[in-house]
Amino acid sequence: MPTDRSAFLAEAADLLGPRGLTGDPDLLAPWLTDWRGRFTGRALAMASPASTAEVAALVRLCGRHGVPIVPQGGNSGMCGGATPDPEGDALLLSLRRMAAIRSFDAEAKQIVCEAGVVLQTLHEAVEKKGLRFPLTLGGKGSATVGGLISTNAGGTQVLRHGSMRAQVLGIEAVLADGSVFSALVPLKKDNRGFDLKQLLIGSEGTLGIVTAATLRLLPAIAERRVLWAGVPSLEGARALLLHAQEIAGDALEGFEVMPQHTLDNVVAHLPGARAPLGGRHEWHALIELVADGSGADGLPDLAENLLGRAFEAGLIEDAAIAASETQAEAFWALRDSIAPAERAQGPAVQHDISVAVERMPAFVDTAVPLMEATWPGSRAVAFGHLGDGNIHFHVIAPPGVDPLEWQTGDGKAISDQVYALVTEWNGSISAEHGIGQLKRDALEKLGDPVALAMMRRVKDALDPQGLLNPGKLVPLAPVDATN
Structure with missing residues (x-):
């Protein structure tokens, strides 16, 4: 290990203490592979800060040493957005120790949670006060508030209540220079320029590290x-x-x-x-x-x-x-x-896509026979949240194929075809699961050049060293919007 990395780890250990930093391979291993098993990386160590102040100090330390940071919540993302790359130069930053509910105003129907609060824990806490948090999903037992915000998660209640973006009233985040953006106090009207919290929501840890949020609550279902x-x-x-x-x-x-x-x-x-x-x-x-x-x-x-x-x-x-x-x-x-029933059938490629709500039936009627005709023996499956135009479009491999060979061969080609078709229909290749590393190349290939160039400029402005979750979401190289 280069001496600068050794010096960095020594300083990080002094900063975080024995509970806050580990390089133990056995403790690291579960967090280096995404839960779908598609991506596995390596890391210098895993940091587990206990406060926003520790996160900020750690980010400043990483900046001085040029150490990339991969933020991680419950490691339940669908696109490999919280998995480090195989190079092993990055620090895995776990927010799971930051699991406090800082305040709870039942009258105002607001709660301030740290990033590591698990969704199911949040549900249980507010239910005791006769309230509810109007977002749920299958991974509620592991998904964390910070991860839900960073990916702008959806779920089965988006039809009525909107995605995570609609539930966030205020946010606290550590930026790439170690400064703390603190905007937890919600205001009904606030016209002081850009809505910066919305910029951070859905940015997958590439612009800042979410440490806490103020969330809206609703009366409990009677x-x-x-x-x-x-x-x-x-x-x-x-x-x-x-x-x-x-x-x-x-x-x-x-x-x-x-x-x-x-x-x-x-x-x-x-x-x-x-x-x-x-x-x-x-x-x-x-x-x-x-x-x-x-x-x-x-x-x-x-x-x-x-x-x-x-x-x-x-x-x-x-x-x-x-x-x-x-x-x-x-x-x-x-x-x-x-999903588990599908997994039992064998390998599949999953696509979290959306088109205009009124066009979804026609899209599915076009895409299903097209995929099955183009890839004989495959089975195309569409299901999900019709009300918000978000269908989960999966293509199951023919029986008897080698899973890894199929995933990297025909499976990848199928995904490319699905994403191209969705783009032709003016839809989105990611409705609620984010981009991560799984869809980054597809976004770069199919996304609007002007929008991609804007994203790159924002990334460069807020993270000039490129240390926050590198290789995720944002295209690797600047996009020339004039071509």
């Missing part, structure tokens, strides 16, 4: 109804969505779709699972209606009215309303088990 409907097509599901929005308004919390073959796969995979409906339908819609205390009494009638009028309009072929919380959770378990 009543909910979970509905399952069979529809003849994805276009029919879109019509049902518009109907539900008209009838239910703000009570419509979620609207998820999946095709029949995906449901079949989940039922076969999940022990004890049963299809909610007796017959078979080309597509299925999972609908959730919710109400707080003021609207709880009317929710059962609202659900019945929604389905009744949908039947009359010919929008659905069959439907069921969960008769209990147990059954409601069973409906949602079918949706949440799509």
Whole structure:
């Protein structure tokens, strides 16, 4: 190891103490590979600061020694954005020790959390006060507030409440020079120039390291109804969505779709699972209606009215309303088990894409047969959050292929084709999972040159040494917007 790296590690150890820095290979190993197993890197060490002041001092130290920093929360990202590269020159910066809830104002419906607070812990803390945090996802047991902010995470409630960007009222972050951007106090009106917190949200640790945030809360759900409907097509599901929005308004919390073959796969995979409906339908819609205390009494009638009028309009072929919380959770378990059921089938390439909401049915009807015809033996699967134009578009490998060989060969070519098609449809190659290192090259190839040049200039201005999460999100070289 070069002497400057040895000197850096010695200073970092003095700064952080024995709990704050480790180079133990066994302790590092779980955090050097992304949870999907696609990327594995190396690191000088893992730093675990306990406060914003320690993060700031550490960043200044890294700047003096020219040490790259890879921030990491729960390591549950989907695009390798929190995994260091194989060179081993970077410091892995874990925010997991910073897990305090600094303040909680139930009357104002606001909470100030440090970056390491786990989403499930946040949910449990606010539920005790009769409130809720309106964002959830499958990895809630490991995903952290800092990671959710850095990737602008989505989930199943985006239809009504928006992504993480909409939940953040204030933010605290350490910038590349070690200064602390402190804007935790939310103001209803503040017109003092750029909204800098929004610049940091979704920047994947490339512009600053989120250390805390003020988040908005909502009244707890007093009543909910979970509905399952069979529809003849994805276009029919879109019509049902518009109907539900008209009838239910703000009570419509979620609207998820999946095709029949995906449901079949989940039922076969999940022990004890049963299809909610007796017959078979080309597509299925999972609908959730919710109400707080003021609207709880009317929710059962609202659900019945929604389905009744949908039947009359010919929008659905069959439907069921969960008769209990147990059954409601069973409906949602079918949706949440799509990914593990798919993994059991073999390797696949996953694409988190979006197009204009009204064009999604036509996109899926075009993309599915195109992929399956171009790549014989593959199976294209579309499912997810139809209401916000975000479909998870996966292509499953033919049976019997070598997983690694397929992923790096046909799998990569399939992803290139999917991203090119999405771009032709004026959509996004990343709806809610970020770019990380998985999609960086695709973004550089397909993104708007002017937008990419702006991103590069912002990165250069805020991180002139290029030490914050290098190789992620932002193109590696400046983009010439005049070409």
